[in-house]
Amino acid sequence: MTAPARLPVEGPLPALDGATAWLNSAPLTPAGLRGTVAVVQFCTFSCINWLRTVPYVRAWAEKYRDDGVTVIGVHSPEFPFEHDEQEVRSALEGMGIRYPVAIDDDFAIWRAFDNAYWPALYFVDVEGRVRHHHFGEEDYERSERVIQHLLRESGVGDVDEGLVSVTPDGVHLAADWADLRTPETYTGYARATGFAGPGGLRLDRRSVYVAAERLRRNDWALVGDWTVRARATTLDEPGGRIVHRFHGRDLNLVLAPGAEGPVRFRVRIDGGLPDDARGLDVDEQGEGSVVRPRLYQLVRQRQPIADRTVEITFADAGVEAYVFTFG
Incomplete structure (x- = not known):
């Protein structure tokens, strides 16, 4: 060219x-x-x-x-x-x-x-x-x-x-465009799409969310004590989870730590350890830590790419989640 x-x-x-x-x-x-x-x-x-x-x-x-x-x-x-x-x-x-x-x-x-x-x-x-x-x-x-x-x-x-x-x-690394079927997903209500948790999002107030019975591709949900604001969603008590059903090689999540310092997290894919599908910011046990505000790569699948359910559990309160992106 x-x-x-x-x-x-x-x-x-x-x-x-x-x-x-x-x-x-x-x-x-x-x-x-x-x-x-x-x-x-x-x-x-x-x-x-x-x-x-x-x-x-x-x-x-x-x-x-x-x-x-x-x-x-x-x-x-x-x-x-x-x-x-x-x-x-x-x-x-x-x-x-x-x-x-x-x-x-x-x-x-x-x-x-x-x-x-x-x-x-x-x-x-x-x-x-x-x-x-x-x-x-x-x-x-x-x-x-x-x-x-x-x-x-x-x-x-x-x-x-x-x-x-x-x-x-x-x-x-460039996205695997041929196998990417999930769009970016914001967790703040100003641009949120695809939320599938029971009762929907409760805006600007602390609420306890329960697990969704079923997630279809591109659906996501919260579990635990969260506050959903326009730009981000903040965990108010330790142990909260974000769950997303996606199709793509990579899953990234923009996160910021809380005021109390780093936030530990654990990633599970389809209920098990990520193994060779773990992203750069996840260790062999599926664990990582939000130390600075940035994009965290949580999943990088190997071929063949399939619909997967990722579950991120945060051991500490205060984490802010902004947007899922995929590649």
Whole structure:
């Protein structure tokens, strides 16, 4: 796949001056970026869709840096804990992200771009014009060809026309799209779907939930003493469970620890130990701990992929559950 012979002009690079902070760089501006090819990506650190793009964008930043390409991350937070600059800094450092990142806590840059997606890529030429964009994952070859096209257009000679060699693993591994049949599932009532527990969700009040008699594919339920709020669901007493019937290779859950510190959990799949279907954040006994707010990979099935029921039991109170994602 190659970039088109000509790329349309989509408009000028919007202002970047709404950032509340910058990581890895002094504040950048459209005027200061003139003369360089820029790649701007919107992200939020617990988003699985963005996490799966990280190896590619990081590799582009390294490969084309000496050719005059500036990769810029714009961190626009989805969840409350993603407003914590230290958590953002720690998460990005852990992924080896060394290119400039604008902290967009107030969504000022998001609005300036009229953006609506995590992740979203915008490709900017040396004259400060947006020439291409891509929303979501994948399309990596075309995106890199666009970078090469803009470099050649700017007069850079001997642009390496090869593609970066990337071997993603862990949470960065691309989804098994052909066998993925469960959509992301929010536990906060503002976006919750698929709840199948008796009596439904009780909003903004502490309630005791009992086990559902039966879960169909893509159903989920709570067991124990929980408070369901708009953005997240919080466990009020130790021993609570979340159960989900899903179809996909991976099951992830965005979690945050309680005010009292780390929260221990245990994972069971179809009632037994996860064994070789355990995710990165689960040990041989199906146990793990929520230490920091982030995405936790709880299940990674081997082929063949089948409908499975995962049950996560929390030994400590205070955990906040945000969204299930799948791969």
